[in-house]
Amino acid sequence: MSSVETLVDRARAGDPRAVARLITLVESGDSALPQIAALLGPTSVKARVIGVTGAPGVGKSTTTNELVRTFRKLDRRVGVLAVDPSSPFTGGAILGDRVRMQDHATDPGVYIRSMSSRGHLGGLAAATPAAVRVLAGAGCDIVLVETVGVGQAEVEIASLADTTLVLLAPGMGDAIQAVKAGILEVADVFVVNKSDRDGADATYRDIQGMIALGERAAGQWRPQVVKASAARAEGIEGIVEAVDKHHEWLARTGELVRRREHRAASEIEALVLAELRARFAELPGVGLQELAAQVAAGELDPYAAADRLLDEVSS
């Protein structure tokens, strides 16, 4: 039995160290990834994936922490992936909100893990679903994917979730920012966190107003808005209720299957493109670097260069 087989078997049996080790392999883009995916098999598609996102300071980690507690009371096994989209330039990032979830450190029904995209060929778009599969294979019913900040990367990761929670806080002017960042379109449930603070009602009304203005076809999901104060453990049941309601809607309408097929298509495509990109570097003929030098010097136009590269890849 290979060491990877042993690891997968141990992860299946719920060994947290084996789970951690597998996610490390996934994160580093290890060559054993295809084998891990094959060994994890069909069980790995059954977990519900819930995205938790929002601007820095809205209380994502605190809310995630309380969600874990509530799901555990309902006896569901929970995995948490805290995703750091990283700088594309240094591979590093300054994090203000690394997971503070020591509460669950001794609970065998909870796996918590920070992730970065460092070194992974397909980036987080490929690493995150692979890590979700590991957690699902280890028996998690629910995987919470917490993303830092709000931006393009977060929108992409949100699209990997069955249900996406967008957190807001009073007085951050983030309703407008949310619309600008395309967040309105990805949110299934809005949480107005810190709702004990001044301005919570205004934020609640703002976001309700924006939802009312948004165009939706008949039968489409209308985003729910929930007030909470995660730091006081208030309103968490309301969030879980909204999430469950959304999940029922997904299942009833067939949208769950559609979302998961869309997610699978994105993942396959990311893997194929990453593989092709790796092949560019090893082409026997005129490589990408040489073509790029000719384009930069004005000796070749980029479309002609792309044609030549395509010929080499396909031959």
Add this chain to the structure above:
Amino acid sequence: MSSVETLVDRARAGDPRAVARLITLVESGDSALPQIAALLGPTSVKARVIGVTGAPGVGKSTTTNELVRTFRKLDRRVGVLAVDPSSPFTGGAILGDRVRMQDHATDPGVYIRSMSSRGHLGGLAAATPAAVRVLAGAGCDIVLVETVGVGQAEVEIASLADTTLVLLAPGMGDAIQAVKAGILEVADVFVVNKSDRDGADATYRDIQGMIALGERAAGQWRPQVVKASAARAEGIEGIVEAVDKHHEWLARTGELVRRREHRAASEIEALVLAELRARFAELPGVGLQELAAQVAAGELDPYAAADRLLDEVSS
């Protein structure tokens, strides 16, 4: 002579309507793109590309406007591309700062154009350099690329520029945000705009402090920090000076060629990947959608699916 040939000839002669029409073709991902690139030829790599980015409200459009005025005084022909990264979901975006540059409407040495990524196969990563080539072919010495907001998309577009200006304004706490968004790594020149306001000195010191903390190899460019007040037309010469100084450094060290080769490589790669992605949709065998359905159902793992797709693409 084809209509595209006529358009390129007219654009070369400086006809603004021909320039506008060509950029529209570029934006829509028209099938004439390779022909346009071939007709524009080597001249199109000579323009200097300057990126202007920063959070909403820092005064990007006003600053760009003043930069155009100053470059015109120096008798340089200037193109402006105002890039709207668009929501990936609706293709739309709420813009607070559409270009307000009527000042230059009657100046034949200035082309101003808003761009969106709608419909373009390779997205803005492919459309922006193509539009830069059109402007360069029309005789622009300098192309200013203004991007809305600060985020992943902006970082990517910044990487297309020879020199990137990052605008900050006092009291927006954006120094920290800039670091989080990876902006510190892409900035060649920081502009503390609205420097007549309270807190400008603090912002100036913050960013200087962060630059001092940043690691740089010997001989690497140390980002310049310039104070300005674009609304009062103050400090603009200082920005141009810093930009020129950076350009001299780029040319002297060979970094200009390296950046442009890197940019060309990214563009070629984006074109190849876009073409391959389009081919996935037309594969004669088991297509991406069917493989995705099998993965979503747990009948196939995504790596095995990617392998099958790769076999079909390469065969």
